[in-house]
Amino acid sequence: MTAPSSELDSHLAVDRGPDTLLTEVVSKSPMRLAVARFRKDKLSMVSLVVVVLFFLLAISAPILVAADLIDPLKNDTDLLDEYGLPLGSFGGISGDHWLGVEPGGGRDALARLWYGTTFSLSIAIAATIIAMFIGVVAGIVSGAAGGWVDAIIGRAIDLTLAFPQTLMLLALSAVGLAFVEEILGVPRGNPAAAVYVVGVLGLFGWTAVARIVRGQVLSLREREFVQASQMIGASRFRIYFREILPNLWAPILVTFTLMMPAFVSAEAALSFLGVGISAPTPTLGNILTDALRYADSAFLYFFFPALLIAIIVVSFNLLGDGLRDALDPKGHR
Numbered sequence: 001m002t003a004p005s006s007e008l009d010s011h012l013a014v015d016r017g018p019d020t021l022l023t024e025v026v027s028k029s030p031m032r033l034a035v036a037r038f039r040k041d042k043l044s045m046v047s048l049v050v051v052v053l054f055f056l057l058a059i060s061a062p063i064l065v066a067a068d069l070i071d072p073l074k075n076d077t078d079l080l081d082e083y084g085l086p087l088g089s090f091g092g093i094s095g096d097h098w099l100g101v102e103p104g105g106g107r108d109a110l111a112r113l114w115y116g117t118t119f120s121l122s123i124a125i126a127a128t129i130i131a132m133f134i135g136v137v138a139g140i141v142s143g144a145a146g147g148w149v150d151a152i153i154g155r156a157i158d159l160t161l162a163f164p165q166t167l168m169l170l171a172l173s174a175v176g177l178a179f180v181e182e183i184l185g186v187p188r189g190n191p192a193a194a195v196y197v198v199g200v201l202g203l204f205g206w207t208a209v210a211r212i213v214r215g216q217v218l219s220l221r222e223r224e225f226v227q228a229s230q231m232i233g234a235s236r237f238r239i240y241f242r243e244i245l246p247n248l249w250a251p252i253l254v255t256f257t258l259m260m261p262a263f264v265s266a267e268a269a270l271s272f273l274g275v276g277i278s279a280p281t282p283t284l285g286n287i288l289t290d291a292l293r294y295a296d297s298a299f300l301y302f303f304f305p306a307l308l309i310a311i312i313v314v315s316f317n318l319l320g321d322g323l324r325d326a327l328d329p330k331g332h333r
Helices: 030-040 043-068 108-143 147-162 164-173 173-183 190-204 206-220 224-231 237-272 284-294 299-327
Strands: 011-015 021-025
Touching: 011 173, 021 237, 030 043, 030 206, 030 299, 043 108, 108 147, 108 190, 108 206, 108 284, 108 299, 147 206, 147 224, 164 173, 173 190, 206 237, 224 237, 237 284, 237 299, 284 299
Parallel strands: none
Antiparallel strands: 011 021
16 A cells, blocks of 8 residues: 655545545646735735735724814914924834924824825826726727737837936926816815825826736737637627736736835825825825925934835835746746
């Protein structure tokens, strides 16, 4: 009687008698195999926990503000000295203000970072959804249709990439904000600025998604199930979005997790350049921009938003890398 090999962890040995040992095969779906590979990567699991924690913080901040448990807009000049700097050591850190207070305004730094995370992640998610939608549709149509359709979409991608995005954002900010306010009817101020930033990031960020999806579609369109759909007379819409699209969820998911931190950083950069949501409404970008003025005199007020942005970006990037490795059965870890 021979014992089963320890390497066959997907098999279950069943003893049916003194002279017989049967091996029952336990099948695993591709999803279960991907989950198993992902769970073995401890760094990816830690990044997943951190990302989920940030989303929970972003969701809970408006609830806490509505319940008056935190107030990111309340000024308290009694906590500042005659130079507008926080009283006490380490930027005014105390039992009431765990991360200190804001120089110049006396607002609670923790409340502003907490609430700012909500706005920054909301902008990044909205821009990512727009970019993913345009990129996925353009990539599928380009790769599956081919010919002149592929050529037109390819030239549109090249044209979009040719624009100096940062300069265009600054040059067209006045026109873009006027369009958002007058044509779309968005209220003037921060609501219009948020819509403008989301729209610009989404409309300029779809090109990379389209190229990735197009490359995947070029290989999928030669598969048997696509050719069978064409032979039975299925419509182009069904072939594109009912046959091809479900087979693209892995690269789409990975691209989504890698694009999110890029847009968080982009929002911070746009705030630094004066385009985006302005104070006192907090975002991680404008908090960091305001903190630059106090980098020497109140270093911790500058350090905490910079650290938070870095943690968000690194966590999403590590999560995307882990998903890419887990969803690619041919990849080498």
